[in-house]
Amino acid sequence: MSLGKRTGRFLEQSAYFSTLGAALVKAPRRKALLIGINYSDLKVPQVDVIQMRLVLIFFFHYRAEDIVLMSDDPSTPAYLQPTQNNILRELKAFVRHARPNDHYFFLYAGHSSQRKEEVKCVDKKDLGEQDGLDEFVMPLDSVVIVYNEAEKRFDHQIIHDKVILDDLLHDYLVKPLVPGSQLTAIFDTCHSGTLLDLNHYRCNRVCEWTSSVRRAQRKVLVEGVLEPLYERFNRPNTWTQLAIKFIRGADMLSVPKFCSGYCARKDDDNNYPYVICISACKDSQLIYEVGNRSMTAVRIFK
Structure with a gap:
């Protein structure tokens, strides 16, 4: 083969692999972060995240390596135990470097609660809490479970320095998103109506046509x-x-x-990321496990 033909073939192959590489780089990504915490009083969060992982892989074509599963199951590696530090690390990495058309899926199944809102004046876009209460999720190391013998129930003692506030969830899950990217977040927990701290939490309710x-x-x-x-x-x-x-x-x-x-609809929706938040209840409400079934199992798997 002459030098000219070899050079031409080399250039054709280089162009092909260059185009293929560019396509792979720009291909939409699908990532998921699943957090399920049983503590010592819940039964199904660990099962929920395992089932959700299988659903994402077999029905929505997520790659197993793009799904991070955090659980307090004893078989879970230490770095994926749902402690505050581990969860914050995974939250920071989850939506970082988001690109248009990327899809992100987040599931939290565990305990959450409320406390008096901390006064924040830094971000003018932050409207604060309408009910004056901050919602927060409770990592494994933020909860001490104590059995109340008198009332025959489990009580939670909260270590407030170890909780993760709704503001922080918004900062890590929503703010890094770019126009065209998508996030679906499911909060199978109490007081979860505005846990993602979205501005439009009433007019976009899917349960009301x-x-x-x-x-x-x-x-x-x-x-x-x-x-x-x-x-x-x-x-x-x-x-x-x-x-x-x-x-x-x-x-x-x-x-x-x-x-x-x-709220009036805007004509510039394409200038924003697309975020869907599915909450088990309103901020003022509690949820319960019934017959070893959770909201995730009932709404998603059944």
């Missing part, structure tokens, strides 16, 4: 009123234009501080 209807209705009604105003006052008066544009951009004259369930 009226949620999407009323948001669309809100947008139509508001635009129907503001559009004629904008056209009428769209004249060289700079201050008038600025005032109307401000009102039009806000979509309403008075924006509630917290999600009311009637």
Whole structure:
């Protein structure tokens, strides 16, 4: 084979592998972080994360190596025991370097609780807690289980320095996401309504079909009123234009501080990541295991 032909073939192969490499680098990733903690009083979280791992692999085509399973089962390696340090380490690595079209799945099954909200004034986008309470998940080393002989029940003594607040969950799971990436988070735990600290936790409820209807209705009604105003006052008066544009951009004259369930839809949804949070209950509610079955088992596996 002549030198010219060899060179041409080499260049063709190089171009092929270069294209293949670029495609592999840009291919969407699917990653999952599953945390199940039985402590000494629960029975199913460990089973839930094992079953969820199998569902992700066989039904949603996740690669086994892209799924991190943390459990307090004795057979789990020490570095994957769900202690505060281990969970924070995995949370930091989970969504880091997110890219468009990447899919992330997060499951937490265990204990959680509430405490008085800590005052935060750093991030103006942080609306705080509407009920004045911070929600938090409880790593294995944040809980001491004590049996209450008088009332025949288990009580939890919480080590508050070891809990993980909802604000931190938001910082690690939501903030690193880029437009086009997707996160599905399931919280099979008490007080879980706003554990991911999302701004829209009422108007996007999937359990109420009226949620999407009323948001669309809100947008139509508001635009129907503001559009004629904008056209009428769209004249060289700079201050008038600025005032109307401000009102039009806000979509309403008075924006509630917290999600009311009637938030207007925006036309720039593609500029944000897509986040779905499935919670077992509202912030004010508790959940219970019934017949060795959890919300995860009932809603996902059945």
